[in-house]
Structure formats: structure tokens, C-alpha cells
Amino acid sequence: MNRFLKIAIVLSCLSFVINSAKAQAISNTRYIKAGKLFDSEKGQLLSNYIIKIEGSTITEVGNDIEIPTNAEIIDLSEYTVMPGLIDAHTHLMTLDNLTDDTPMASKLLFEGDALRVLRGSKRAKSWLVNGFTTVKDLGDSGDFLDVALKTAINEGTVDGPRMFVSGPIIISEGGQVPGIVRKHRTFIDDEYTIIRNVDDAINAVRIHVNNGADLIKICSNNTPNNTSLTIEEMKAIVKMAHRYNKKVTAHATSDLAIWEAVTAGVDGIEHGYQVSDTTLTLMAQKGVVLVPTDISEPLFDKYFDIIDFNLRREASKKSAKNRYKDRLQRAIKAGVTIVTGSDNYINFEMPQGEAAKHILIAYQEEGMEPLDILRSSTYLSAKFMGKENSLGVIKKGAFADIIAVKGDVENNFSTTMFNLSFVMKGGKIYIDSKSLSE
Ligand SMILES: [Zn+2]
Known part of the structure; x- marks a missing residue:
């Protein structure tokens, strides 16, 4: 077999494996319950919102989203949730x-x-x-x-x-x-x-x-x-x-x-x-x-x-x-x-x-x-950076870059911002200390 053809076949098999892995990651659906949600475009706090995440992306945000039974829930209802x-x-x-x-x-x-x-x-x-x-x-x-x-x-x-x-x-x-x-x-x-x-x-x-x-x-x-x-x-x-x-x-x-x-x-x-x-x-x-x-x-x-x-x-x-x-x-x-x-x-x-x-x-x-x-x-x-639809916002289509802090952001800003309990980037959780602070 032609050596280059062989490489092409191997590469196409590899890309199938990689794409399957990606598909698997994207089907990973989770729901964040946000006690308070910072709307960064308007600069205001919203109460009791739900963020739906599929893989690395936010696919829905609202206060009337129905969470299916047995869905994976990240409960941040005692926290203020904001974009990373x-x-x-x-x-x-x-x-x-x-x-x-x-x-x-x-x-x-x-x-x-x-x-x-x-x-x-x-x-x-x-x-x-x-x-x-x-x-x-x-x-x-x-x-x-x-x-x-x-x-x-x-x-x-x-x-x-x-x-x-x-x-x-x-x-x-x-x-x-x-x-x-x-x-x-x-x-x-x-x-x-x-x-x-x-x-x-x-x-x-x-x-x-x-x-x-x-x-x-x-x-x-x-x-x-x-x-x-x-x-x-x-x-x-x-x-x-x-x-x-x-x-x-x-x-x-x-x-x-x-x-x-x-x-x-x-x-x-x-x-x-x-x-x-x-x-x-x-x-x-x-x-x-x-x-x-x-x-x-x-x-x-x-x-x-x-x-x-x-x-x-x-x-x-x-x-x-x-x-x-x-x-x-x-x-x-x-x-x-x-x-x-x-x-x-x-x-x-x-x-x-x-x-x-x-x-x-x-x-x-x-x-x-x-x-x-x-x-x-x-x-x-x-x-x-021209990235306001994918970064710095919690809205449909944006990366799931999300953090949560415990406390009153408006009235006790400095303490609250250092009271960081949750960090997610691209759907991956890096910090989750909710249980420690409760
Ligand atoms: Zn400098």
C-alpha cells in the first residue's frame, strides 16, 4: 500500500475516534441552579435562574427551564453565579x-x-x-x-x-x-x-x-x-x-x-x-x-x-x-x-x-x-476582543466559563469576591468547594 494512503487511512480512523469522543462530551448535559445570576451585559443581578450546559457550551438560560428527572444538577442556589x-x-x-x-x-x-x-x-x-x-x-x-x-x-x-x-x-x-x-x-x-x-x-x-x-x-x-x-x-x-x-x-x-x-x-x-x-x-x-x-x-x-x-x-x-x-x-x-x-x-x-x-x-x-x-x-x-457572544457572558452559545461566590456581591463586595466556591471553564469543573463552605 502506498505509504501516504496508509497514513491517510490511519488519520481518518483517528479523526473518527476523536469525533466520537467529542460527541460523547457534548451529550454531557448538566443544569446549574443559580440563586443569583449576574447578567454581565446589563450589569444586574437576577434571582433563581437555571443554566443548561451541554459539554463545554451553555445551551439555555432562564427562570422557567424545566429540569428533567434524573438530570445532573449543580446546586448553586445559595450562591451568586457569574461568568468567569x-x-x-x-x-x-x-x-x-x-x-x-x-x-x-x-x-x-x-x-x-x-x-x-x-x-x-x-x-x-x-x-x-x-x-x-x-x-x-x-x-x-x-x-x-x-x-x-x-x-x-x-x-x-x-x-x-x-x-x-x-x-x-x-x-x-x-x-x-x-x-x-x-x-x-x-x-x-x-x-x-x-x-x-x-x-x-x-x-x-x-x-x-x-x-x-x-x-x-x-x-x-x-x-x-x-x-x-x-x-x-x-x-x-x-x-x-x-x-x-x-x-x-x-x-x-x-x-x-x-x-x-x-x-x-x-x-x-x-x-x-x-x-x-x-x-x-x-x-x-x-x-x-x-x-x-x-x-x-x-x-x-x-x-x-x-x-x-x-x-x-x-x-x-x-x-x-x-x-x-x-x-x-x-x-x-x-x-x-x-x-x-x-x-x-x-x-x-x-x-x-x-x-x-x-x-x-x-x-x-x-x-x-x-x-x-x-x-x-x-x-x-x-x-x-470581539468575543462578547462566547466569553464574559452567561447566555446561549457561550462557553460554560462560570464561577460562583458566596455572600452579598453588592453590599460586601471584597469579602464575597474572595469567597470563591466554584470555577468551571469550558464545562470542566476546577474548583467545587460548596460542601466545604456550607
Ligand atoms: Zn504590564
Whole structure:
């Protein structure tokens, strides 16, 4: 027999086995009884709803669904059920140990890709078991190591959230690593995609798309380094990314960097610490979202404890929080869409996914209402990715990415959000501690 024919027959038999397995999984029907259900599109809580799940997908949601006798029921009638959370700004492949004096660059040189991905995969699981069923991973991930981790998660090799990844950050000279001498600048080329002109910008997007990036992350300004992309370079990136139906989000901290990125046509702004009202108005007009990567008060305290900072710590915390709050409130007032992103790459000596969840607390401290925060952490984040029919929502046709918390979300938000009792991703249950908390 022709060798290729033989391979074709084997492959077709294999695909029959795989398809049969899939069919078996899809016939796995379950019903979730939700005491309270968060409607993430409308930002409201509904009472006594039922979610029908077939395999990995939600097939029905309503308050009048009849559950057949002998059906498999997941009883969450004492809980608040919501779509799995989305962290729109992670760096799973990077961790900064505050007590370690080694510069970031040296750490990368010593760590190597293999160890880096293994550590990243543990962090990925930490996000999942803390209720984040999706993350947007925005660089600091070596040479497309984020694509590798995403693939491993998608094929079930390791447990983790769904990943939308940017690959290396597209950036100007020097990247975000300070102090590298010119002779060793190739090191920066391994960690970032450095561009030096418009042609580089166009080609960088092609390279990223070809290597499996789901979106493009750029640095409008390079804090802590003092270089930046030009509007022309960013325009070229946006044009090329949109041609491939990829969103572009920009690290931008100064008002000028934000204004230039928005003028160039980016879809999202990360951080936006020093944004002016004029720029916020432009963002609202152009539908550009803001991802405020703020720090909660408990995490500030933890940070100061770890670095042993005692002088003026209360004043420092208050001044940072006031700046965050002022920026967030002005953005909301200007009508800018807020999308939740933790940017947690610091070792706060707690599980990384738990530290990431403090972003929800930070927004509440800065005056956002609990249900608005949840909407920013689910539906609005999925909408940015054009995935609002499959992620960040509990509705027919969406992935069964569902979590449940115990407590009063509206009146006791922070405690309740950490009182996580149930995590399901794609129909698979990862956390089910209902019996423990009852
Ligand atoms: Zn970041």
C-alpha cells in the first residue's frame, strides 16, 4: 500500500475516534441552579435562574427551564453565579521578587526559556483557580513563550485560563529594560520586538500574526526608559493589525503618549496614569478603552511590608490612591469604557491569581460600584476582543466559563469576591468547594 494512503487511512480512523469522543462530551448535559445570576451585559443581578450546559457550551438560560428527572444538577442556589472573570492585563511569564536585588535583565538571562514557561504555567493555574477563566497576556514573555503556554492550555497539557496573547511587546529602542549597554542590546531584541521605522513596524505585525499573536501590544512610551514610538510608526502598526483583524493596545503613561497612541488609532490604553480630560474626551469619541492597572490598599500595605518601607508609607499610599481615583473617576465621567486588568507581575507572597483579584478591590476603593466592576471584568473585556457572544457572558452559545461566590456581591463586595466556591471553564469543573463552605 502506498505509504501516504496508509497514513491517510490511519488519520481518518483517528479523526473518527476523536469525533466520537467529542460527541460523547457534548451529550454531557448538566443544569446549574443559580440563586443569583449576574447578567454581565446589563450589569444586574437576577434571582433563581437555571443554566443548561451541554459539554463545554451553555445551551439555555432562564427562570422557567424545566429540569428533567434524573438530570445532573449543580446546586448553586445559595450562591451568586457569574461568568468567569477576565484579567485583561497579565504577564504570566514574569515575576518580580521585591526582595531580590538582581536587575530584571539578569534574571531573564539566568532563568532561560524552559524554566520560565514551567513557572508561567503554575501562575496560569493560579489565575484560573482564583476565578479568572480568561486572561489577556501582554508581553514580557520572551520569544512567543506565551503562544506556547496558550497552546499547552488549549490542548489540555496544563491547566490555565483561556489566553489571548500579544507575543513580544512592539517597542522603540531600549525596550522597557533600563541600563543595558549598547554592546549587549541584542538581549533586548530577544525580549521585545524593537522597531526603528515604519517599515519595521509593518513587518513586526506580520511576524507577530504569523507566530500566533491574538492581539498587538505596543509601548507608546517606554517607561522606565525615555524613548517612544512615533505617531507614524503606531499608525502603521494599527493599520496592519486591523488588516488582520487584531486589536492594538498601548502601554501609555504620560498624557502625550496616550494622546499620540489614541490619535494613531489604537483600541486600548493600558495604565493611562497621567491622562488629561481632553485626551479622555478623544478616547470616548473614538471608543478607546482604558485598562487601569491600579493597586489596592491591602496590596500597597503588603508591598511596603515586603520592601520594609516605613517612612511616609501612609502618605505615599494615599497620594497614589488619590491619583488613581482621580484618573478613574474622570475617565468614567468622560464616558470611557473601563476594562479590568491587574498587571500583576510582583511577588506579593500570595498566589499570583489571588493578588491579581485585588484589582477588583482597587476599583471599588476608587469609587466604582461592584456590579460595574464585574461588568468591566466580564462582558466589556470580552467585547474588546470581539468575543462578547462566547466569553464574559452567561447566555446561549457561550462557553460554560462560570464561577460562583458566596455572600452579598453588592453590599460586601471584597469579602464575597474572595469567597470563591466554584470555577468551571469550558464545562470542566476546577474548583467545587460548596460542601466545604456550607
Ligand atoms: Zn504590564
